[in-house]
Amino acid sequence: MTMALDIQQLCVFSDAQRLVHDIALQIPAGTSLTLLGESGSGKSLLAQAIMGNLPAPLQCSGTVRIGAHQSDARLQKARHSLWGRQIGLLPQEPWLALDPTMTVERQIAETYALVSHPPADSQNDTLRAAKLQARSLAQSALQGLGLQTAAKKYPHMISGGMAQRVAFLATHAAGARMMIIDEPTKGLDSDRRDEVVQLLKTALAEGIGLLAITHDVALARSLGGRIAVMLNGRIVEQGSADEILDRPQHEYSRRLFAADPANWPSYQRRKTDAANPEVVVRIENVAKRFGKQQLFSDVGAVIRKAELVSISGPSGSGKTTLGNIVLGLIKPDQGRIERSSGLSRIAFQKIYQDPGAAFAPSISIRRSLQDVVELHKLDWQVVSALLARLRLQPALLDRLPSQVSGGELQRFALARVLILKPVLIFADEPTSRLDPITQQATLELLAEHARECQCAVLLVTHDREIAKHLADRELSLQ
Amino acid sequence: MTAYTDSSAPLPSSGRRFSLVSRRGAGIVLLTLIAVFAIFGPWLIAIDPARQELSRFLESPSWAQPLGMDQLGRSMLARLAHATRLSLSMAVLGVLSAAIPGTLIGVAAAWRGGWIERVLTALADAVLALPGLLLVLLLAAFAPGQFWPLYVGISLALWVEYFRVVRAASHILLASPQVEASRLLGFNTIYLLRRHLLPVLLPRIFTLMRFGFAGAVLAMSALGFVGVGLQPPTPELGVMMIELLPYYSEAPWLIGAPVLVLFMTLLGLVLLAREEEAA
Numbered sequence: 043m044t045m046a047l048d049i050q051q052l053c054v055f056s057d058a059q060r061l062v063h064d065i066a067l068q069i070p071a072g073t074s075l076t077l078l079g080e081s082g083s084g085k086s087l088l089a090q091a092i093m094g095n096l097p098a099p100l101q102c103s104g105t106v107r108i109g110a111h112q113s114d115a116r117l118q119k120a121r122h123s124l125w126g127r128q129i130g131l132l133p134q135e136p137w138l139a140l141d142p143t144m145t146v147e148r149q150i151a152e153t154y155a156l157v158s159h160p161p162a163d164s165q166n167d168t169l170r171a172a173k174l175q176a177r178s179l180a181q182s183a184l185q186g187l188g189l190q191t192a193a194k195k196y197p198h199m200i201s202g203g204m205a206q207r208v209a210f211l212a213t214h215a216a217g218a219r220m221m222i223i224d225e226p227t228k229g230l231d232s233d234r235r236d237e238v239v240q241l242l243k244t245a246l247a248e249g250i251g252l253l254a255i256t257h258d259v260a261l262a263r264s265l266g267g268r269i270a271v272m273l274n275g276r277i278v279e280q281g282s283a284d285e286i287l288d289r290p291q292h293e294y295s296r297r298l299f300a301a302d303p304a305n306w307p308s309y310q311r312r313k314t315d316a317a318n319p320e321v322v323v324r325i326e327n328v329a330k331r332f333g334k335q336q337l338f339s340d341v342g343a344v345i346r347k348a349e350l351v352s353i354s355g356p357s358g359s360g361k362t363t364l365g366n367i368v369l370g371l372i373k374p375d376q377g378r379i380e381r382s383s384g385l386s387r388i389a390f391q392k393i394y395q396d397p398g399a400a401f402a403p404s405i406s407i408r409r410s411l412q413d414v415v416e417l418h419k420l421d422w423q424v425v426s427a428l429l430a431r432l433r434l435q436p437a438l439l440d441r442l443p444s445q446v447s448g449g450e451l452q453r454f455a456l457a458r459v460l461i462l463k464p465v466l467i468f469a470d471e472p473t474s475r476l477d478p479i480t481q482q483a484t485l486e487l488l489a490e491h492a493r494e495c496q497c498a499v500l501l502v503t504h505d506r507e508i509a510k511h512l513a514d515r516e517l518s519l520q
Numbered sequence: 521m522t523a524y525t526d527s528s529a530p531l532p533s534s535g536r537r538f539s540l541v542s543r544r545g546a547g548i549v550l551l552t553l554i555a556v557f558a559i560f561g562p563w564l565i566a567i568d569p570a571r572q573e574l575s576r577f578l579e580s581p582s583w584a585q586p587l588g589m590d591q592l593g594r595s596m597l598a599r600l601a602h603a604t605r606l607s608l609s610m611a612v613l614g615v616l617s618a619a620i621p622g623t624l625i626g627v628a629a630a631w632r633g634g635w636i637e638r639v640l641t642a643l644a645d646a647v648l649a650l651p652g653l654l655l656v657l658l659l660a661a662f663a664p665g666q667f668w669p670l671y672v673g674i675s676l677a678l679w680v681e682y683f684r685v686v687r688a689a690s691h692i693l694l695a696s697p698q699v700e701a702s703r704l705l706g707f708n709t710i711y712l713l714r715r716h717l718l719p720v721l722l723p724r725i726f727t728l729m730r731f732g733f734a735g736a737v738l739a740m741s742a743l744g745f746v747g748v749g750l751q752p753p754t755p756e757l758g759v760m761m762i763e764l765l766p767y768y769s770e771a772p773w774l775i776g777a778p779v780l781v782l783f784m785t786l787l788g789l790v791l792l793a794r795e796e797e798a799a
Contacts, residue, residue, distance in 0.1 A: 369704065371700065371704075387706060388704065388705060388706040390704070391704055391705070392700070392701065392704055394697045394701065396697070399696065399697040399698060400697045400698055400700075400701040401698060401701075402698055402702070402715045402716050402719070403698070403719075404715075404719035404720075405715060405719075413707070413711070413715070414705055417705075417706060417707060417711075418706065455701075458705070459705075462705065462706075
């Protein structure tokens with residue numbers, strides 16, 4: 043069997059330290075390898091080392107063979123000529139990699155015209171022929187993935203899942219036999235995830251070798267093939283998907299798979315109606331549109347004290363907008379939001395998808411929390427007790443928000459709203475950027491503390507499993 | 521290669537930090553020297569900058585007169601000290617009186633939005649459409665030969681860029697999650713300004729001020745040249761450059777002196793900049 047990718051003894055290091063240790067991977071043509079690991083485990087460095095575009099102070103050693111081309115890993119430039127033709131990289135959030143000023147068909151045709159079939163000389167006839175041929179190739183490629191309706195559209199007019207397929211076609215148009223795919227399901231709901239899996243399976247059937255880098259265990263499961271688990275720059279476990287997923291040997295892999303939302307223990311659901319009649323907010327016939335697009339209409343719901351309600355719906359259905367309307371940040375076009383009387387101005391709080399964006403970047407976390415304590419004349423003792431319960435080290439307080447990990451910062455954000463004893467917390471995809479282990483820990487803390495202080499939670503998540511396991515009930519948007 | 525350590529975060533490289541410190545240090549030293557020269561120079565040198573000794577015109581530098589004498593036999597060092605004091609203080613005044621209102625109006629426009637913003641933006645566009653020189657000439661027509669139209673005109677022409685930069689940046693900041701979170705937490709306007717807006721805006725305003733400073737000095741000299749601004753024999757950097765330009769081949773050090781003072785001031789200001797905005 044021919045190897046699409048074969049790497050031996052690959053190390054990545056900077057002057058001071060070794061970041062990726064002694065990696066050996068083989069990917070035969072037509073098979074996939076899923077590289078699982080948390081952020082900071084060195085997955086992306088490994089991909090950059092294979093492509094040969096490590097950031098300047100980093101170096102690598104070992105050997106890399108892409109198709110028939112063998113090279114010493116440290117000669118990174120030698121692999122640049124293989125880009126597109128032999129090896130392709132589908133970046134994270136590929137819709138950002140598309141040119142917003144070009145139609146889908148032209149972007150794909152461009153690769154066909156300029157990379158895969160370069161004109162023999164610059165004579166106009168040849169160039170024109172190449173362009174014409176490229177267009178028909180692009181059209182048939184789009185047709186192959188069911189994208190013919192999107193051909194004349196611009197990237198902002200198509201959905202995230204379609205954009206991903208378009209980016210895949212553009213990357214693949216030059217005929218690379220090996221593809222590295224970075225976090226293909228980041229931020230996608232399960233329907234979109236199935237689309238991506240379908241796309242990758244089509245690629246496998248064509249005999250392309252795939253290296254998928256992800257922390258999404260569900261993707262690894264549905265893709266099959268082989269799985270490698272990476273921790274602190276080392277591959278701690280490698281084997282076939284069934285074998286690893288069913289009988290993980292390494293302690294870290296076990297924790298990683300247990301943290302997959304599908305494997306969470308179910309929480310005790312509460313009966314919400316008569317037992318706890320205290321209504322926090324009443325949503326009546328709310329409707330909202332952005333420009334021509336009607337997000338939702340006639341949404342009505344009642345949220346009671348201390349319940350955890352998840353808002354579900356496909357991407358673009360206005361889940362975040364509904365939450366912001368409940369918070370009073372956006373005015374609905376129709377209908378009304380009725381807060382229960384006697385609630386203070388700060389009774390409704392929000393937790394953000396990207397905790398880094400929700401803190402003032404230039405001041406320490408301690409300062410941010412201290413400001414809240416001083417403003418509302420609270421006791422710092424309450425904060426330190428809460429931080430201890432959220433398992434946050436006091437030493438982290440003196441760092442800037444950019445100097446702590448996403449999971450830690452999200453817990454600080456949780457602490458910041460909890461000290462105000464809110465009545466309702468709107469959590470907008472609070473863990474979609476965190477790896478599974480951190481995600482589970484953070485969400486459990488959120489649920490536990492909210493229940494403890496009798497606070498209602500409105501949770502937006504694209505992951506049905508999380509909603510199913512965590513929420514008392516579901517509020518569905520069509 | 522050294523042993524593996526647990527943290528994968530790149531270590532801050534000490535070499536870079538050192539050069540940054542010395543860079544800013546050099547800027548501070550340079551500006552302090554110029555400030556000392558401007559503030560104490562005229563008093564220490566104690567020579568009347570207008571006293572002429574026509575027999576000593578274009579005299580070469582000597583121990584008594586380190587910068588020599590100018591075309592009318594006036595002490596170049598004394599004139600340079602007075603000129604530095606006058607030009608730099610006028611430039612500081614002009615830049616501050618453009619930056620402070622420009623910034624405040626910019627934040628206000630982004631904050632309030634609606635018709636207030638439209639009116640202010642239209643006003644700024646109107647000022648932008650009018651050449652700065654024309655504005656000063658118009659004002660100077662009201663009060664010929666006086667100092668204030670010069671200063672008011674320069675400020676009026678300069679505030680627009682602060683307004684535009686601040687308004688654009690504030691728009692983005694005010695819509696950001698960090699400001700939204702602080703509002704939900706109950707913080708007031710002053711806090712949002714102090715913690716969220718100013719830390720981002722100040723470095724940009726400072727960059728504009730550095731270049732605006734140079735622009736103000738050159739604008740004043742240009743106005744002197746067309747006969748509206750300060751007139752000889754007032755010792756002012758721009759006026760001196762114009763006066764001494766005809767003698768550049770006989771006495772290049774004369775024209776070189778005011779140019780060097782201006783250059784050093786700007787160099788000091790550029791060196792003060794933080795590393796990330798230096799590019």
